[in-house]
Amino acid sequence: NNLTPPNFIKNIITEDLKNGKVDKIVTRFPPEPNGYLHIGHAKAIWINFTLADEFGGRTHLRFDDTNPVKEDIEYVNSIKEDVKWLGFEWEELHFASNYFEEMYNRAVLLIKKGKAYVDDLSADQIRETRGTLTEPGQNSPYRDRSVEENLDLFARMRAGEFKDGEKVLRAKIDMASPNINLRDPVIYRIVHATHHNTGDQWCIYPMYSYAHPLEDAIEGVTHSLCTTEFEDQRPFYDWVIAETEMPNVPRQYEFGRLNLEQTVTSKRKLRMLVDEGIVDGWDDPRMPTISGLRRRGYTPEAIKAFVYEAGISKAYGAIDVKMLEHFVREDLKLKAPRTMAVVDPLKVVITNYPEGQTELLDAENNSENEEMGHRQIPFSREIYIERDDFMEDPPSKYFRLFPGNEVRLKHAYFIKCHDVIKDENGEVTEIHCTYDPETKSGSGFTDRKVKGTIHWVDASAAVPAEFRLYEPLILDEEPEDEGAEEKPFLERINPNSLTIKHGFVEPGMKDAKPHDKFQFFRHGYFNVDPKYSKPGHPVFNLIVSLKSSFQL
Ligand code: ATP
Ligand code: MG
Ligand code: MG
Structure with a gap:
C-alpha cells in the first residue's frame, strides 16, 4: 500500500476495510465533458485510480453529463484519450445521462414522500429568498403544494409543457438551515436543448448536486472523492442518498485542489483563450491542459511524479511551476538523447x-x-x-x-x-x-x-x-x-x-x-x-x- 504517500483518505479506506464497512473499494473520476482536462484533473485522476489500485479496488470513468448546453462528444473523446495517455484504465465507462430515468423516478419518490415540490419562482426570486449566512431564507409560496399537484406538474415539466425557467423541482428540506445548500436546493430545471447522448428525449435535467450522489450510488461507488469546494455540499449529498432510499451508500471525501502558480486552470478561462484565438487550440503547448502538456513534451511519468509529490491533503495552495518542470527534467534526463x-x-x-x-x-x-x-x-x-x-x-x-x-x-x-x-x-x-x-x-x-x-x-x-x-502564458504571479x-x-x-x-x-x-x-x-x-x-x-x-x- 505505497502507491500513494501517507494520506487521510488512505487511512479512512484502511479503516473501512478493517471494519467490514466495505469489502471492495470503488472510486470514480467524474469529469463533465464541457472542456479538455487540465493538470488539476490529473491530480483527481491519479488519486481516484491509484487509491483504488492500492487496495485492489476498481475505478470508473464517468461522464457527468447533466448539462446539455455546454457538453460535447469532442470533449468526451479527448477526456478518454487523456486518461489513457496518463496510463490509467477504467474498469467501467459510464454516462450520467444513462441514469436520467432512474433519477427521474427517484425524484418522483421524493415528491411522494413530501420531500420535493415544484416551484414557480424564477431563478432570481429563488436566489433572493435564499437568505444569507446570518438570515434564514423564506419559504416559497408554492412550497406547500399537494403531492398530487406536484406529481402532475413534474410530469408536465417532463412532457415539455413549460418553457425554460418557468418551473423547477426543489428538495423540501429547511429554509432556515445554517447550511445554505440545504435551503430547498433546486434539483431539476427545464432546459429545451439537445443532449449529446440522449438527444431530445429530455427537456428537464437534474442539477449536479442531486445527480452526483445518485450516480455514485447507482454504480456502487464506495468513496466519492472530490475537491474541498464541495465540502458544504456533503450534507445534501447524504440527504439525497438517504431520502431517495438508494441501497448503496457512497461517502464523499474532499481533498485540496491542485493549483499552479501563473497557471490558469479554470475551464471557462481556458475556453476563452481558445475562442479568442490567443492559443492554437486546447492542445496548444502553452496550455496547462493534459493535451497541451503532451504536445509540449511532458510525459505521464513526470506528471504522475509531480502529483505524487504534491500529495493528498486538504491543503489549498498554489504550487510553483518549477516543481512540475523539475519532474520532467528528472524523467527525461536519462531517456532523451x-x-x-x-x-x-x-x-x-x-x-x-x-x-x-x-x-x-x-x-x-x-x-x-x-x-x-x-x-x-x-x-x-x-x-x-x-x-x-x-x-x-x-x-x-x-x-x-x-x-x-x-x-x-x-x-x-x-x-x-x-x-x-x-x-x-x-x-x-x-x-x-x-x-x-x-x-x-x-x-x-x-x-x-x-x-x-x-x-x-x-x-x-x-x-x-x-x-x-x-x-x-500568464504574466503575473497571482495564483x-x-x-x-x-x-x-x-x-x-x-x-x-x-x-x-x-x-x-x-x-x-x-x-x-x-x-x-x-x-x-x-x-x-x-x-x-x-x-x-x-x-x-x-x-x-x-x-x-x-x-x-x-x-x-
Ligand atoms: P467545471 O466546474 O467547469 O466543470 P471542473 O474543473 O470542476 O470544471 P469537472 O469536470 O467537474 O471540472 O472535474 C472533474 C473532477 O476533477 C472533479 O471531481 C473535480 O473535483 C476534479 N478537479 C477539477 N479541478 C481540479 C483541480 N484543480 N485539482 C484537483 N482536482 C480537480
Ligand atoms: Mg464541474
Ligand atoms: Mg468545478
Whole structure:
C-alpha cells in the first residue's frame, strides 16, 4: 500500500476495510465533458485510480453529463484519450445521462414522500429568498403544494409543457438551515436543448448536486472523492442518498485542489483563450491542459511524479511551476538523447579545413547513460554556431568565440577566430576560423585548455528545423482564483509567450517522429511537435530549459 504517500483518505479506506464497512473499494473520476482536462484533473485522476489500485479496488470513468448546453462528444473523446495517455484504465465507462430515468423516478419518490415540490419562482426570486449566512431564507409560496399537484406538474415539466425557467423541482428540506445548500436546493430545471447522448428525449435535467450522489450510488461507488469546494455540499449529498432510499451508500471525501502558480486552470478561462484565438487550440503547448502538456513534451511519468509529490491533503495552495518542470527534467534526463541544435544560426568557415572533405565524429548519446550508445556526426569546412556564441567586442568573462579567441566545439575540435565578415549594414554574416587537428575530441589532447565549449552543426548536412520557444502564458504571479483577479484576464496574457526560431539540427534528426524527445546541448529539452512537424522538416517544442534553481 505505497502507491500513494501517507494520506487521510488512505487511512479512512484502511479503516473501512478493517471494519467490514466495505469489502471492495470503488472510486470514480467524474469529469463533465464541457472542456479538455487540465493538470488539476490529473491530480483527481491519479488519486481516484491509484487509491483504488492500492487496495485492489476498481475505478470508473464517468461522464457527468447533466448539462446539455455546454457538453460535447469532442470533449468526451479527448477526456478518454487523456486518461489513457496518463496510463490509467477504467474498469467501467459510464454516462450520467444513462441514469436520467432512474433519477427521474427517484425524484418522483421524493415528491411522494413530501420531500420535493415544484416551484414557480424564477431563478432570481429563488436566489433572493435564499437568505444569507446570518438570515434564514423564506419559504416559497408554492412550497406547500399537494403531492398530487406536484406529481402532475413534474410530469408536465417532463412532457415539455413549460418553457425554460418557468418551473423547477426543489428538495423540501429547511429554509432556515445554517447550511445554505440545504435551503430547498433546486434539483431539476427545464432546459429545451439537445443532449449529446440522449438527444431530445429530455427537456428537464437534474442539477449536479442531486445527480452526483445518485450516480455514485447507482454504480456502487464506495468513496466519492472530490475537491474541498464541495465540502458544504456533503450534507445534501447524504440527504439525497438517504431520502431517495438508494441501497448503496457512497461517502464523499474532499481533498485540496491542485493549483499552479501563473497557471490558469479554470475551464471557462481556458475556453476563452481558445475562442479568442490567443492559443492554437486546447492542445496548444502553452496550455496547462493534459493535451497541451503532451504536445509540449511532458510525459505521464513526470506528471504522475509531480502529483505524487504534491500529495493528498486538504491543503489549498498554489504550487510553483518549477516543481512540475523539475519532474520532467528528472524523467527525461536519462531517456532523451543529447544532441545539438542551432536555434539562431551564424555560419563559420574553417579556413584550414580541406574543401570538399567531410569526416564523421563520434558522439555519445547521453553522457549520464552509457546504454544509449554513440552516434556519428559529420564535420566539414562550414558549420553553424549560435549567433550569440560570437561577439566582436566581448565584455570580460565572455569565454565564447571572439576575434583571437579559441573555443572547443563539442565532440569536435578547438577553433580560433581570425576574421569577421559583415554585410553593408555592419551585420555579421560569417566568421572565419582555423581548427587545430591535434585537439580532436577523444584524442586525449591536454597541451592547452580553453574556457568555452559551444555547440554546432555541420552546414552541408544540417537539417532545417523550427524551434518554438515558450514563456508562461500568464504574466503575473497571482495564483488563478475565480473572481479574485484584479486585472481583466485577457490583459494578463504574456505577449511573448511564443517565439518561433528557424535553425538547424544534426542530420540524424531529419526523420524525428512526433513526440520524439531530445536534450539539445546547452538549450534544454525539446519535443517533436505532432501537428506542425513534416518529414524532413522537424518542428521542436521547448519542453523545459536545462537549469533551475528549484530544490525539492
Ligand atoms: P467545471 O466546474 O467547469 O466543470 P471542473 O474543473 O470542476 O470544471 P469537472 O469536470 O467537474 O471540472 O472535474 C472533474 C473532477 O476533477 C472533479 O471531481 C473535480 O473535483 C476534479 N478537479 C477539477 N479541478 C481540479 C483541480 N484543480 N485539482 C484537483 N482536482 C480537480
Ligand atoms: Mg464541474
Ligand atoms: Mg468545478
